[in-house]
Amino acid sequence: MKQRITIRDVAKYSGVSSATVSYVLNGVDKVSTETKERVLDAIKKLNYQPDFTAISLSKKKSSILGVMIPLIGGSLSPLFKEDHYYTEFISGFEHVCRENGYDLLISGIENPEDCKNWVKKRNLDGLVFLGLFPKSLYEEMKTLQIPIVLIDIYGEYEKHFNSIKIADELGGYLATKHLTELGHRQIAFVGPPQKQSPVVSERYQGYKKALKEANIPLDKCSTFECDGNMESGYQIGEKILQSGKVFTGIVSNSDILAVGIISALQKNGIKVPENVSIVGFDDLAFSKYVSPALTTINQDILQKGEIAGQILIDAIENSSAKMEHVTMPVKLVRRDSTETLRK
Amino acid sequence: MKQRITIRDVAKYSGVSSATVSYVLNGVDKVSTETKERVLDAIKKLNYQPDFTAISLSKKKSSILGVMIPLIGGSLSPLFKEDHYYTEFISGFEHVCRENGYDLLISGIENPEDCKNWVKKRNLDGLVFLGLFPKSLYEEMKTLQIPIVLIDIYGEYEKHFNSIKIADELGGYLATKHLTELGHRQIAFVGPPQKQSPVVSERYQGYKKALKEANIPLDKCSTFECDGNMESGYQIGEKILQSGKVFTGIVSNSDILAVGIISALQKNGIKVPENVSIVGFDDLAFSKYVSPALTTINQDILQKGEIAGQILIDAIENSSAKMEHVTMPVKLVRRDSTETLRK
DNA sequence: TCACCTTATTTAACCGGTTAACTAGATATC
DNA sequence: GATATCTAGTTAACCGGTTAAATAAGGTGA
Numbered sequence: 001m002k003q004r005i006t007i008r009d010v011a012k013y014s015g016v017s018s019a020t021v022s023y024v025l026n027g028v029d030k031v032s033t034e035t036k037e038r039v040l041d042a043i044k045k046l047n048y049q050p051d052f053t054a055i056s057l058s059k060k061k062s063s064i065l066g067v068m069i070p071l072i073g074g075s076l077s078p079l080f081k082e083d084h085y086y087t088e089f090i091s092g093f094e095h096v097c098r099e100n101g102y103d104l105l106i107s108g109i110e111n112p113e114d115c116k117n118w119v120k121k122r123n124l125d126g127l128v129f130l131g132l133f134p135k136s137l138y139e140e141m142k143t144l145q146i147p148i149v150l151i152d153i154y155g156e157y158e159k160h161f162n163s164i165k166i167a168d169e170l171g172g173y174l175a176t177k178h179l180t181e182l183g184h185r186q187i188a189f190v191g192p193p194q195k196q197s198p199v200v201s202e203r204y205q206g207y208k209k210a211l212k213e214a215n216i217p218l219d220k221c222s223t224f225e226c227d228g229n230m231e232s233g234y235q236i237g238e239k240i241l242q243s244g245k246v247f248t249g250i251v252s253n254s255d256i257l258a259v260g261i262i263s264a265l266q267k268n269g270i271k272v273p274e275n276v277s278i279v280g281f282d283d284l285a286f287s288k289y290v291s292p293a294l295t296t297i298n299q300d301i302l303q304k305g306e307i308a309g310q311i312l313i314d315a316i317e318n319s320s321a322k323m324e325h326v327t328m329p330v331k332l333v334r335r336d337s338t339e340t341l342r343k
Numbered sequence: 344m345k346q347r348i349t350i351r352d353v354a355k356y357s358g359v360s361s362a363t364v365s366y367v368l369n370g371v372d373k374v375s376t377e378t379k380e381r382v383l384d385a386i387k388k389l390n391y392q393p394d395f396t397a398i399s400l401s402k403k404k405s406s407i408l409g410v411m412i413p414l415i416g417g418s419l420s421p422l423f424k425e426d427h428y429y430t431e432f433i434s435g436f437e438h439v440c441r442e443n444g445y446d447l448l449i450s451g452i453e454n455p456e457d458c459k460n461w462v463k464k465r466n467l468d469g470l471v472f473l474g475l476f477p478k479s480l481y482e483e484m485k486t487l488q489i490p491i492v493l494i495d496i497y498g499e500y501e502k503h504f505n506s507i508k509i510a511d512e513l514g515g516y517l518a519t520k521h522l523t524e525l526g527h528r529q530i531a532f533v534g535p536p537q538k539q540s541p542v543v544s545e546r547y548q549g550y551k552k553a554l555k556e557a558n559i560p561l562d563k564c565s566t567f568e569c570d571g572n573m574e575s576g577y578q579i580g581e582k583i584l585q586s587g588k589v590f591t592g593i594v595s596n597s598d599i600l601a602v603g604i605i606s607a608l609q610k611n612g613i614k615v616p617e618n619v620s621i622v623g624f625d626d627l628a629f630s631k632y633v634s635p636a637l638t639t640i641n642q643d644i645l646q647k648g649e650i651a652g653q654i655l656i657d658a659i660e661n662s663s664a665k666m667e668h669v670t671m672p673v674k675l676v677r678r679d680s681t682e683t684l685r686k
Numbered sequence: 687t688c689a690c691c692t693t694a695t696t697t698a699a700c701c702g703g704t705t706a707a708c709t710a711g712a713t714a715t716c
Numbered sequence: 717g718a719t720a721t722c723t724a725g726t727t728a729a730c731c732g733g734t735t736a737a738a739t740a741a742g743g744t745g746a
Contacts, residue, residue, distance in 0.1 A: 054732035285425035397702035
């Protein structure tokens with residue numbers, strides 16, 4: 001069995017103590033230039049690779065960041081499976097992690113205890129919460145001594161953690177205004193229950209605002225509640241048709257939902273955008289290529305992931321770092337799922 | 344600063360040595376029932392959580408499995424961002440990991456050295472390669488003493504590692520046969536270059552076989568090469584139109600490509616399936632909901648991830664485990680992107 | 687010349703577990 | 717009754733790093 005090259009091997013080879021090697025490795029300014037060179041030489045010659053496990057143990061710092069994703073039914077939320085949001089976010093996050101020597105651990109979390117234990121057992125240095133978790137979890141997290149970033153979370157817990165979100169209300173507003181400007185006056189809003197998700201609530205506020213500006217009474221429109229996945233969008237699409245009400249415009253809380261809705265409408269002979277215009281939200285990678293290409297509210301998810309990583313790493317390495325609350329911009333991207341109202 | 348509860352605290356509390364606690368924790372049959380109870384009681388009372396970092400160091404086993412994803416341009420492959428394949432796989436993989444007390448680390452890999460060092464520095468217990476890597480990487484991996492699972496890899500390296508793949512040739516055959524049975528005789532095959540990807544090559548073999556069975560000379564058809572992402576599919580869609588040749592059927596190497604192709608066709612006034620029938624490959628979560636819903640070759644990606652996890656964990660925990668080579672089934676799922684050839 | 691800093695380096699304890707080797711007492715074997 | 721084997725523990729070294737404290741050598745100032 002091939003033995004691992006340890007710091008002591010390097011020490012022996014270069015004729016110094018292991019402490020000196022460690023100092024060289026950590027850039028502690030205590031070592032003479034020649035010794036340093038000898039050590040670095042030995043490291044190269046022996047192809048020494050530090051063992052992060054040992055470093056973690058003694059420094060109590062793992063250089064690992066955790067990405068927490070809600071579990072539903074014991075499995076990563078169905079959303080994870082179908083929503084590019086997660087992968088785009090993780091791509092950005094991973095990039096920053098890698099560039100700074102951190103690794104990322106992904107885990108589904110079912111209850112607060114699990115999460116806390118997970119952090120403890122792995123000595124995680126930081127955490128990002130990707131998705132909506134029960135309140136008790138945030139409560140538990142307060143007692144954790146590591147930086148945490150909440151993504152897309154509103155409410156009381158913002159105070160206690162770093163947070164990144166987007167201009168959700170503006171997004172809802174822009175989406176709706178786009179439709180009113182195209183002449184639509186019967187506009188439905190589709191999304192998960194606002195009580196569950198403040199993000200939806202924010203977007204809904206924007207929706208209401210745009211309706212008001214266009215002098216459209218709220219009672220001419222309707223809100224449809226559903227889960228966040230495509231299947232749910234499909235079902236809500238059918239429900240809209242069965243509702244008896246006629247809508248010429250739909251504001252969807254996500255592209256994922258929009259795709260499901262469009263699928264249901266088209267299956268029932270309703271054409272998008274000829275009969276119904278629909279605006280999505282997120283501008284996922286695939287939204288440009290579905291048919292019709294989605295008009296949607298763009299957010300830079302990749303960058304969101306990068307910022308999350310930066311905030312965490314900054315907080316870890318720079319103890320004077322302040323709590324961060326970032327609100328990222330949104331913009332309307334016009335494609336083919338919306339058009340001027342036909343008389 | 345709150346101190347961590349260690350095994351020695353538990354030992355002191357229950358009046359035994361730390362070794363005894365360790366034995367209890369590891370189920371070593373050396374401890375009397377009463378002592379065991381006392382220890383377990385102390386663990387509960389003190390809310391002791393083992394430190395996996397320390398365990399990793401002494402056992403040289405981290406309980407962490409690595410998921411390696413190719414980097415392109417320093418960032419997780421663009422495919423990762425848009426292809427549900429990855430998330431579905433990871434969902435399955437994560438599930439098995441979690442149930443067995445493993446965590447998963449995700450990292451983009453640029454070159455073989457990185458990968459090897461990564462494994463060393465984190466003491467990873469096992470690895471899954473998700474995507475296509477340069478040959479030199481597999482070569483390097485041979486020297487690693489941990490179980491590895493290759494996903495969708497053909498060729499010489501199969502011998503040295505566990506592998507999971509699907510019946511690719513059959514898939515290509517079924518997709519093509521479906522089109523010939525619908526009366527199509529001008530059928531294009533679209534996918535990444537076969538030289539790069541043996542998976543594509545396999546599927547192409549199936550395609551050829553089906554054409555032959557239908558007495559369609561190969562030269563009436565064409566192969567189009569592209570990358571694996573949607574944008575690439577879109578471009579190839581336009582290229583097909585510009586090629587001057589007329590195809591009524593397209594076999595696409597993936598749903599991702601198919602969506603891009605359809606997008607391009609529709610933008611140019613070509614209707615799917617009225618003018619062109621197209622068969623995808625993978626049956627991703629969203630393929631049911633795009634318009635038209637994709638006829639495609641289904642594979643169970645979630646299960647693929649689960650099997651990958653099982654193979655790794657089995658190999659880690661059971662030293663007598665043999666090398667595994669799994670070929671998973673495929674089946675045609677008929678939806679709306681294909682129809683009988685119109686005269 | 688002596689006391690006092692600096693600087694470069696070593697020593698050794700520590701992080702929180704595991705585990706081989708040892709021990710003491712009880713039980714079995716001949 | 718002497719010896720071997722089991723059982724239920726303990727001791728202490730070890731995993732591979734870090735780091736506070738000790739040390740040795742050289743340089744300064746009075």
